[in-house]
Amino acid sequence: MNSEIIGIKGRQLWDSRGRPTVEAEVVLAGGVIGRAIAPAGASRGAHEAIDLRDGGEAFGGMGVARAVANIVGKVAPALVGRDAADQAAVDAALVALDASPNRGEIGANALVAVSMAVLHAAAAAAGEPVWRWLSGGRPVRIPLPEIQIFGGGAHAGRRTDVQDFMVMAPHAGSFRRALEITDAVYRAAGRLMAAKGAIAGVADEGGWWPNFESNEDALGTLTKAIETAGFRPGEDVFISLDIAANELGDASGYRLALDGHRLSGEAMADLVVGWAKQYPILSIEDPAGQDDFAAMANVTARIGDSVQIIGDDVLVTNAARVEIAAAHGACNAALIKVNQVGTVTEAKAALDAARAKGWGTIVSARSGETEDVTIAHLSVGWDAGQLKVGSFTRSERMAKWNEVLRIEEAMGGDAVFAGASAFAAPVAARLMT
Numbered sequence: 001m002n003s004e005i006i007g008i009k010g011r012q013l014w015d016s017r018g019r020p021t022v023e024a025e026v027v028l029a030g031g032v033i034g035r036a037i038a039p040a041g042a043s044r045g046a047h048e049a050i051d052l053r054d055g056g057e058a059f060g061g062m063g064v065a066r067a068v069a070n071i072v073g074k075v076a077p078a079l080v081g082r083d084a085a086d087q088a089a090v091d092a093a094l095v096a097l098d099a100s101p102n103r104g105e106i107g108a109n110a111l112v113a114v115s116m117a118v119l120h121a122a123a124a125a126a127g128e129p130v131w132r133w134l135s136g137g138r139p140v141r142i143p144l145p146e147i148q149i150f151g152g153g154a155h156a157g158r159r160t161d162v163q164d165f166m167v168m169a170p171h172a173g174s175f176r177r178a179l180e181i182t183d184a185v186y187r188a189a190g191r192l193m194a195a196k197g198a199i200a201g202v203a204d205e206g207g208w209w210p211n212f213e214s215n216e217d218a219l220g221t222l223t224k225a226i227e228t229a230g231f232r233p234g235e236d237v238f239i240s241l242d243i244a245a246n247e248l249g250d251a252s253g254y255r256l257a258l259d260g261h262r263l264s265g266e267a268m269a270d271l272v273v274g275w276a277k278q279y280p281i282l283s284i285e286d287p288a289g290q291d292d293f294a295a296m297a298n299v300t301a302r303i304g305d306s307v308q309i310i311g312d313d314v315l316v317t318n319a320a321r322v323e324i325a326a327a328h329g330a331c332n333a334a335l336i337k338v339n340q341v342g343t344v345t346e347a348k349a350a351l352d353a354a355r356a357k358g359w360g361t362i363v364s365a366r367s368g369e370t371e372d373v374t375i376a377h378l379s380v381g382w383d384a385g386q387l388k389v390g391s392f393t394r395s396e397r398m399a400k401w402n403e404v405l406r407i408e409e410a411m412g413g414d415a416v417f418a419g420a421s422a423f424a425a426p427v428a429a430r431l432m433t
Protein backbone atom coordinates (compact mmCIF):
# COMPACT_ATOMS: atom_id res chain seq x y z
CA MET A 1 0.00 0.00 0.00
CA ASN A 2 1.51 3.27 -1.20
CA SER A 3 -0.15 5.33 1.51
CA GLU A 4 0.99 3.23 4.47
CA ILE A 5 2.67 5.36 7.15
CA ILE A 6 6.24 4.15 7.66
CA GLY A 7 7.69 6.95 9.75
CA ILE A 8 6.87 10.18 11.62
CA LYS A 9 9.31 12.86 12.71
CA GLY A 10 8.78 15.93 14.86
CA ARG A 11 10.89 19.06 15.09
CA GLN A 12 10.81 22.46 16.73
CA LEU A 13 10.47 25.48 14.44
CA TRP A 14 9.51 29.12 15.13
CA ASP A 15 6.26 30.97 14.49
CA SER A 16 5.49 34.52 13.33
CA ARG A 17 5.76 35.86 16.89
CA GLY A 18 9.19 34.29 17.25
CA ARG A 19 7.89 31.60 19.57
CA PRO A 20 8.67 27.89 19.34
CA THR A 21 6.21 25.64 17.55
CA VAL A 22 5.96 22.07 16.27
CA GLU A 23 6.39 20.61 12.79
CA ALA A 24 5.47 17.02 11.95
CA GLU A 25 6.72 15.07 8.97
CA VAL A 26 4.95 11.89 7.86
CA VAL A 27 6.68 9.45 5.48
CA LEU A 28 4.66 6.94 3.43
CA ALA A 29 5.68 3.61 1.92
CA GLY A 30 5.37 5.04 -1.59
CA GLY A 31 8.07 7.56 -0.70
CA VAL A 32 6.01 10.74 -0.36
CA ILE A 33 6.33 13.03 2.64
CA GLY A 34 3.60 15.16 4.22
CA ARG A 35 4.51 18.06 6.45
CA ALA A 36 2.56 20.52 8.61
CA ILE A 37 3.26 23.12 11.32
CA ALA A 38 1.06 23.92 14.33
CA PRO A 39 -0.17 27.53 14.68
CA ALA A 40 -0.84 29.19 18.07
CA GLY A 41 -3.50 31.57 19.37
CA ALA A 42 -3.13 34.50 21.78
CA SER A 43 -6.80 35.11 22.52
CA ARG A 44 -7.86 31.61 23.44
CA GLY A 45 -11.00 30.08 24.84
CA ALA A 46 -10.83 28.12 28.09
CA HIS A 47 -12.51 25.19 26.34
CA GLU A 48 -9.79 24.91 23.68
CA ALA A 49 -7.36 21.99 23.42
CA ILE A 50 -4.07 22.89 25.09
CA ASP A 51 -0.66 23.22 23.45
CA LEU A 52 2.54 22.07 25.09
CA ARG A 53 4.43 25.27 24.55
CA ASP A 54 7.39 27.13 25.95
CA GLY A 55 6.91 30.49 27.63
CA GLY A 56 4.95 29.42 30.68
CA GLU A 57 1.52 29.60 29.08
CA ALA A 58 0.73 25.97 29.65
CA PHE A 59 2.18 23.24 31.81
CA GLY A 60 4.70 25.47 33.52
CA GLY A 61 6.75 25.93 30.38
CA MET A 62 7.48 22.24 29.80
CA GLY A 63 6.87 23.13 26.28
CA VAL A 64 7.42 22.35 22.70
CA ALA A 65 10.31 19.97 23.35
CA ARG A 66 7.85 17.70 25.13
CA ALA A 67 5.37 17.92 22.24
CA VAL A 68 8.15 16.93 19.82
CA ALA A 69 9.20 14.07 22.09
CA ASN A 70 5.58 12.88 22.17
CA ILE A 71 5.47 12.76 18.36
CA VAL A 72 8.54 10.56 18.26
CA GLY A 73 7.89 8.44 21.35
CA LYS A 74 4.11 8.03 21.44
CA VAL A 75 2.47 9.15 18.20
CA ALA A 76 4.80 7.46 15.71
CA PRO A 77 4.50 3.97 17.25
CA ALA A 78 0.69 4.29 17.25
CA LEU A 79 0.43 5.39 13.61
CA VAL A 80 3.15 3.48 11.78
CA GLY A 81 1.52 0.76 9.67
CA ARG A 82 -1.75 2.69 9.32
CA ASP A 83 -3.19 3.98 6.04
CA ALA A 84 -2.73 7.77 5.71
CA ALA A 85 -5.68 7.82 3.31
CA ASP A 86 -7.99 6.89 6.20
CA GLN A 87 -7.86 10.25 7.99
CA ALA A 88 -10.74 9.35 10.31
CA ALA A 89 -8.98 6.20 11.60
CA VAL A 90 -5.67 8.04 11.98
CA ASP A 91 -7.33 10.86 13.92
CA ALA A 92 -9.24 8.39 16.11
CA ALA A 93 -5.91 6.75 16.97
CA LEU A 94 -4.45 10.17 17.80
CA VAL A 95 -7.37 11.04 20.05
CA ALA A 96 -7.10 7.66 21.79
CA LEU A 97 -3.51 8.49 22.78
CA ASP A 98 -4.56 11.40 24.99
CA ALA A 99 -6.97 10.61 27.80
CA SER A 100 -6.83 14.14 29.27
CA PRO A 101 -9.92 16.34 28.83
CA ASN A 102 -8.00 19.02 26.95
CA ARG A 103 -5.35 17.17 24.93
CA GLY A 104 -2.68 18.43 27.32
CA GLU A 105 -0.93 15.07 27.59
CA ILE A 106 0.23 14.71 23.98
CA GLY A 107 -0.34 18.42 23.29
CA ALA A 108 -2.79 19.90 20.79
CA ASN A 109 0.18 21.31 18.87
CA ALA A 110 1.63 17.80 18.42
CA LEU A 111 -1.78 16.42 17.43
CA VAL A 112 -2.63 19.14 14.91
CA ALA A 113 0.80 19.01 13.26
CA VAL A 114 0.60 15.22 12.83
CA SER A 115 -3.06 15.18 11.75
CA MET A 116 -2.47 17.82 9.06
CA ALA A 117 0.82 16.21 7.95
CA VAL A 118 -1.04 12.92 7.41
CA LEU A 119 -3.57 14.83 5.28
CA HIS A 120 -0.77 16.29 3.14
CA ALA A 121 0.88 12.89 2.76
CA ALA A 122 -2.37 11.18 1.74
CA ALA A 123 -3.13 13.84 -0.88
CA ALA A 124 0.41 13.63 -2.26
CA ALA A 125 0.18 9.81 -2.45
CA ALA A 126 -3.04 10.22 -4.44
CA GLY A 127 -1.30 12.73 -6.71
CA GLU A 128 -3.81 15.45 -5.85
CA PRO A 129 -3.66 18.91 -4.30
CA VAL A 130 -5.00 18.81 -0.73
CA TRP A 131 -8.12 20.83 -1.55
CA ARG A 132 -9.17 18.39 -4.28
CA TRP A 133 -8.35 15.34 -2.16
CA LEU A 134 -10.63 16.77 0.56
CA SER A 135 -13.43 17.63 -1.83
CA GLY A 136 -13.60 14.06 -3.12
CA GLY A 137 -14.55 15.47 -6.51
CA ARG A 138 -17.62 17.36 -5.23
CA PRO A 139 -18.01 20.96 -6.45
CA VAL A 140 -16.49 23.46 -4.01
CA ARG A 141 -16.36 27.24 -3.84
CA ILE A 142 -13.45 29.63 -3.51
CA PRO A 143 -13.89 31.30 -0.09
CA LEU A 144 -14.80 34.90 0.60
CA PRO A 145 -11.85 36.38 2.51
CA GLU A 146 -12.19 38.54 5.63
CA ILE A 147 -9.03 40.57 5.92
CA GLN A 148 -7.76 42.62 8.84
CA ILE A 149 -7.12 46.37 8.43
CA PHE A 150 -6.51 47.27 12.11
CA GLY A 151 -5.33 44.73 14.68
CA GLY A 152 -6.18 45.38 18.34
CA GLY A 153 -6.94 43.57 21.57
CA ALA A 154 -4.55 40.82 22.63
CA HIS A 155 -2.68 41.26 19.32
CA ALA A 156 -1.74 44.90 19.97
CA GLY A 157 -1.05 45.32 23.68
CA ARG A 158 -4.80 45.89 24.21
CA ARG A 159 -4.52 49.25 22.46
CA THR A 160 -8.21 48.87 21.43
CA ASP A 161 -10.88 46.70 23.03
CA VAL A 162 -11.95 45.21 19.70
CA GLN A 163 -9.40 42.69 18.42
CA ASP A 164 -9.91 42.55 14.65
CA PHE A 165 -11.22 45.36 12.43
CA MET A 166 -11.62 43.62 9.05
CA VAL A 167 -13.28 44.10 5.68
CA MET A 168 -15.24 41.82 3.38
CA ALA A 169 -16.12 42.32 -0.29
CA PRO A 170 -18.87 39.74 -0.95
CA HIS A 171 -19.67 41.09 -4.41
CA ALA A 172 -16.06 41.03 -5.63
CA GLY A 173 -16.82 38.14 -8.00
CA SER A 174 -13.44 36.48 -7.53
CA PHE A 175 -10.84 35.96 -4.83
CA ARG A 176 -8.28 37.85 -6.92
CA ARG A 177 -10.56 40.91 -7.09
CA ALA A 178 -11.41 40.67 -3.37
CA LEU A 179 -7.71 40.94 -2.56
CA GLU A 180 -7.27 43.94 -4.87
CA ILE A 181 -10.19 45.70 -3.19
CA THR A 182 -8.87 44.94 0.28
CA ASP A 183 -5.40 46.13 -0.65
CA ALA A 184 -6.84 49.48 -1.73
CA VAL A 185 -8.72 49.81 1.58
CA TYR A 186 -5.61 48.82 3.56
CA ARG A 187 -3.50 51.49 1.80
CA ALA A 188 -6.23 54.11 2.23
CA ALA A 189 -6.45 53.32 5.94
CA GLY A 190 -2.68 53.73 6.21
CA ARG A 191 -2.84 57.14 4.52
CA LEU A 192 -5.62 58.27 6.88
CA MET A 193 -3.57 57.14 9.88
CA ALA A 194 -0.49 58.93 8.54
CA ALA A 195 -2.48 62.14 7.95
CA LYS A 196 -3.43 62.30 11.62
CA GLY A 197 0.04 61.31 12.79
CA ALA A 198 -1.18 57.97 14.09
CA ILE A 199 1.01 55.55 12.12
CA ALA A 200 2.90 53.28 14.50
CA GLY A 201 3.63 50.05 12.64
CA VAL A 202 1.48 46.93 12.55
CA ALA A 203 -0.05 44.47 15.03
CA ASP A 204 0.51 40.69 15.31
CA GLU A 205 -1.43 39.79 12.16
CA GLY A 206 -0.26 42.70 9.99
CA GLY A 207 -3.18 45.12 10.47
CA TRP A 208 -2.21 48.71 11.27
CA TRP A 209 -1.37 49.31 14.94
CA PRO A 210 -4.58 50.82 16.34
CA ASN A 211 -3.72 54.31 17.58
CA PHE A 212 -7.33 55.33 18.26
CA GLU A 213 -9.13 57.35 20.92
CA SER A 214 -12.10 54.99 20.99
CA ASN A 215 -13.53 51.89 19.34
CA GLU A 216 -15.87 54.24 17.45
CA ASP A 217 -12.88 56.26 16.20
CA ALA A 218 -11.50 53.04 14.66
CA LEU A 219 -14.88 52.14 13.14
CA GLY A 220 -15.26 55.65 11.68
CA THR A 221 -11.73 55.61 10.23
CA LEU A 222 -12.31 52.21 8.64
CA THR A 223 -15.56 53.40 7.07
CA LYS A 224 -13.73 56.45 5.69
CA ALA A 225 -10.91 54.26 4.36
CA ILE A 226 -13.45 52.19 2.39
CA GLU A 227 -14.84 55.42 0.92
CA THR A 228 -11.52 57.06 0.07
CA ALA A 229 -10.42 53.82 -1.62
CA GLY A 230 -13.34 54.40 -3.98
CA PHE A 231 -15.89 51.90 -2.65
CA ARG A 232 -19.37 52.26 -1.14
CA PRO A 233 -19.35 51.18 2.52
CA GLY A 234 -22.22 48.79 3.16
CA GLU A 235 -22.65 48.05 -0.55
CA ASP A 236 -19.30 47.07 -2.08
CA VAL A 237 -17.26 46.66 1.05
CA PHE A 238 -18.40 45.85 4.58
CA ILE A 239 -16.81 45.87 8.02
CA SER A 240 -16.28 42.62 9.91
CA LEU A 241 -15.31 42.70 13.60
CA ASP A 242 -13.86 40.16 15.97
CA ILE A 243 -14.69 41.65 19.36
CA ALA A 244 -12.98 38.69 21.11
CA ALA A 245 -15.10 39.75 24.11
CA ASN A 246 -13.78 36.83 26.10
CA GLU A 247 -10.70 38.98 26.66
CA LEU A 248 -12.90 41.76 28.12
CA GLY A 249 -14.93 39.75 30.61
CA ASP A 250 -17.83 37.36 30.96
CA ALA A 251 -21.47 37.26 31.98
CA SER A 252 -20.57 38.95 35.29
CA GLY A 253 -19.32 42.04 33.44
CA TYR A 254 -17.10 43.41 30.66
CA ARG A 255 -14.42 46.04 31.12
CA LEU A 256 -13.69 48.21 28.10
CA ALA A 257 -10.30 49.75 28.82
CA LEU A 258 -10.37 52.17 25.89
CA ASP A 259 -13.76 53.64 26.66
CA GLY A 260 -13.43 53.28 30.42
CA HIS A 261 -16.74 51.46 30.64
CA ARG A 262 -17.78 48.53 32.77
CA LEU A 263 -20.71 46.80 31.10
CA SER A 264 -23.15 44.04 31.95
CA GLY A 265 -23.73 41.31 29.34
CA GLU A 266 -26.88 43.12 28.30
CA ALA A 267 -25.12 46.47 27.97
CA MET A 268 -22.34 44.78 25.99
CA ALA A 269 -24.97 43.41 23.61
CA ASP A 270 -26.54 46.89 23.35
CA LEU A 271 -23.17 48.42 22.47
CA VAL A 272 -22.47 45.87 19.71
CA VAL A 273 -26.00 46.12 18.28
CA GLY A 274 -25.60 49.92 18.29
CA TRP A 275 -22.37 49.63 16.28
CA ALA A 276 -24.08 47.32 13.77
CA LYS A 277 -26.81 49.94 13.25
CA GLN A 278 -24.40 52.87 12.94
CA TYR A 279 -21.60 51.39 10.81
CA PRO A 280 -21.58 49.23 7.64
CA ILE A 281 -21.04 46.01 9.58
CA LEU A 282 -21.75 42.62 8.01
CA SER A 283 -20.13 40.25 10.49
CA ILE A 284 -19.36 40.21 14.23
CA GLU A 285 -17.34 37.50 15.98
CA ASP A 286 -17.55 36.77 19.71
CA PRO A 287 -19.62 39.78 20.84
CA ALA A 288 -19.71 38.13 24.29
CA GLY A 289 -17.58 35.84 26.46
CA GLN A 290 -17.11 32.11 25.92
CA ASP A 291 -19.91 31.06 28.30
CA ASP A 292 -22.16 34.11 28.07
CA PHE A 293 -24.76 32.44 25.88
CA ALA A 294 -27.40 34.95 27.01
CA ALA A 295 -25.53 37.95 25.60
CA MET A 296 -24.59 36.09 22.42
CA ALA A 297 -28.23 35.09 21.92
CA ASN A 298 -29.36 38.65 22.68
CA VAL A 299 -27.20 39.99 19.82
CA THR A 300 -28.20 37.20 17.43
CA ALA A 301 -31.93 37.62 18.13
CA ARG A 302 -31.75 41.37 17.46
CA ILE A 303 -29.50 41.56 14.39
CA GLY A 304 -28.80 37.97 13.29
CA ASP A 305 -31.24 38.28 10.39
CA SER A 306 -28.93 40.75 8.67
CA VAL A 307 -25.52 40.39 10.36
CA GLN A 308 -23.33 37.30 10.62
CA ILE A 309 -22.70 36.47 14.29
CA ILE A 310 -19.68 34.16 14.56
CA GLY A 311 -18.81 31.94 17.49
CA ASP A 312 -15.07 31.44 18.05
CA ASP A 313 -14.07 31.20 21.73
CA VAL A 314 -17.63 30.13 22.52
CA LEU A 315 -17.54 27.15 20.11
CA VAL A 316 -13.80 26.28 20.05
CA THR A 317 -14.32 24.17 16.90
CA ASN A 318 -16.14 21.58 18.97
CA ALA A 319 -19.24 19.90 17.48
CA ALA A 320 -20.77 19.41 20.95
CA ARG A 321 -20.44 23.13 21.73
CA VAL A 322 -22.00 23.97 18.34
CA GLU A 323 -25.06 22.01 19.50
CA ILE A 324 -25.16 23.87 22.84
CA ALA A 325 -24.75 27.26 21.16
CA ALA A 326 -27.45 26.43 18.62
CA ALA A 327 -29.86 25.45 21.40
CA HIS A 328 -29.31 28.95 22.85
CA GLY A 329 -29.64 30.64 19.44
CA ALA A 330 -26.20 32.09 20.20
CA CYS A 331 -24.83 32.58 16.68
CA ASN A 332 -25.36 31.94 12.98
CA ALA A 333 -21.78 31.11 11.96
CA ALA A 334 -18.84 29.09 13.27
CA LEU A 335 -15.13 29.84 13.15
CA ILE A 336 -13.15 26.68 12.46
CA LYS A 337 -9.56 26.39 13.76
CA VAL A 338 -8.13 22.86 13.72
CA ASN A 339 -5.81 23.47 16.67
CA GLN A 340 -8.71 24.47 18.93
CA VAL A 341 -9.81 20.84 18.92
CA GLY A 342 -6.73 18.87 17.83
CA THR A 343 -7.45 16.91 14.65
CA VAL A 344 -8.64 17.46 11.09
CA THR A 345 -11.54 15.02 11.51
CA GLU A 346 -12.87 16.71 14.65
CA ALA A 347 -12.62 20.15 13.04
CA LYS A 348 -14.58 18.85 10.05
CA ALA A 349 -17.21 17.45 12.44
CA ALA A 350 -17.62 20.93 13.99
CA LEU A 351 -17.93 22.44 10.51
CA ASP A 352 -20.53 19.83 9.52
CA ALA A 353 -22.50 20.47 12.72
CA ALA A 354 -22.54 24.21 11.99
CA ARG A 355 -23.54 23.65 8.38
CA ALA A 356 -26.37 21.36 9.47
CA LYS A 357 -27.76 24.34 11.43
CA GLY A 358 -27.70 26.46 8.28
CA TRP A 359 -24.84 28.55 9.67
CA GLY A 360 -21.98 30.13 7.79
CA THR A 361 -18.54 28.55 8.29
CA ILE A 362 -15.18 30.32 8.34
CA VAL A 363 -11.86 28.46 8.34
CA SER A 364 -9.42 30.58 10.35
CA ALA A 365 -5.73 31.06 11.02
CA ARG A 366 -4.36 31.83 14.50
CA SER A 367 -2.55 35.00 15.48
CA GLY A 368 0.69 32.99 15.70
CA GLU A 369 1.26 31.46 12.25
CA THR A 370 3.92 30.13 9.90
CA GLU A 371 4.41 29.46 6.19
CA ASP A 372 2.04 26.47 6.52
CA VAL A 373 -0.85 26.88 4.04
CA THR A 374 -3.05 23.95 5.06
CA ILE A 375 -5.98 26.20 5.99
CA ALA A 376 -6.18 27.58 2.45
CA HIS A 377 -6.83 24.02 1.27
CA LEU A 378 -9.26 23.24 4.10
CA SER A 379 -11.34 26.32 3.31
CA VAL A 380 -11.65 25.31 -0.35
CA GLY A 381 -11.78 21.51 0.01
CA TRP A 382 -14.41 21.65 2.75
CA ASP A 383 -16.35 24.29 0.80
CA ALA A 384 -16.38 26.41 3.96
CA GLY A 385 -17.33 29.56 2.07
CA GLN A 386 -15.14 31.94 4.12
CA LEU A 387 -11.49 32.26 5.13
CA LYS A 388 -9.96 34.46 7.88
CA VAL A 389 -6.18 34.79 7.90
CA GLY A 390 -5.35 38.24 9.33
CA SER A 391 -4.01 41.04 7.21
CA PHE A 392 -1.73 41.89 4.30
CA THR A 393 1.98 42.72 4.59
CA ARG A 394 3.13 39.73 6.61
CA SER A 395 4.31 36.68 4.74
CA GLU A 396 2.82 34.09 7.11
CA ARG A 397 -0.56 35.62 6.08
CA MET A 398 0.27 36.24 2.40
CA ALA A 399 1.34 32.59 2.04
CA LYS A 400 -2.30 31.58 2.64
CA TRP A 401 -3.90 34.28 0.47
CA ASN A 402 -1.43 33.48 -2.32
CA GLU A 403 -2.19 29.76 -2.08
CA VAL A 404 -5.90 30.45 -2.63
CA LEU A 405 -4.95 32.53 -5.68
CA ARG A 406 -3.08 29.49 -7.03
CA ILE A 407 -6.08 27.24 -6.36
CA GLU A 408 -8.45 29.74 -8.02
CA GLU A 409 -6.15 29.82 -11.06
CA ALA A 410 -5.93 26.00 -11.15
CA MET A 411 -9.75 25.77 -11.18
CA GLY A 412 -9.83 28.09 -14.19
CA GLY A 413 -13.31 28.61 -15.58
CA ASP A 414 -14.78 26.23 -12.98
CA ALA A 415 -13.86 28.54 -10.08
CA VAL A 416 -16.95 29.75 -8.20
CA PHE A 417 -16.42 32.58 -5.69
CA ALA A 418 -18.56 32.00 -2.60
CA GLY A 419 -19.48 35.69 -2.16
CA ALA A 420 -22.89 36.24 -0.63
CA SER A 421 -23.64 32.49 -0.66
CA ALA A 422 -21.12 32.09 2.18
CA PHE A 423 -23.56 33.39 4.78
CA ALA A 424 -26.53 31.94 6.65
CA ALA A 425 -29.66 32.37 4.50
CA PRO A 426 -31.09 35.57 6.08
CA VAL A 427 -27.72 37.36 5.91
CA ALA A 428 -27.20 36.20 2.32
CA ALA A 429 -30.69 37.52 1.48
CA ARG A 430 -29.70 40.97 2.79
CA LEU A 431 -26.77 40.95 0.36
CA MET A 432 -28.84 39.84 -2.62
CA THR A 433 -31.30 42.74 -2.39
Ligand SMILES: O=C(O)[C@@H](CO)OP(=O)(O)O
Binding pocket: 040, 041, 042, 043, 044, 154, 163, 164, 242, 244, 312, 364, 365, 366, 367, 368
Ligand atom coordinates in the same frame (compact mmCIF):
# COMPACT_ATOMS: atom_id res chain seq x y z
O1 LIG B 1 -9.45 35.34 17.82
C1 LIG B 1 -9.17 34.94 16.69
O2 LIG B 1 -10.07 34.70 15.89
C2 LIG B 1 -7.74 34.67 16.27
C3 LIG B 1 -7.40 35.26 14.93
O3 LIG B 1 -7.64 36.65 14.86
O4 LIG B 1 -6.85 35.13 17.24
P1 LIG B 1 -6.05 34.08 18.16
O5 LIG B 1 -5.37 33.14 17.24
O6 LIG B 1 -5.11 34.91 18.99
O7 LIG B 1 -7.09 33.39 18.99
Ligand SMILES: [Mg+2]
Binding pocket: 242, 244, 285, 286, 312, 313
Ligand atom coordinates in the same frame (compact mmCIF):
# COMPACT_ATOMS: atom_id res chain seq x y z
MG1 LIG C 1 -11.69 35.24 17.37
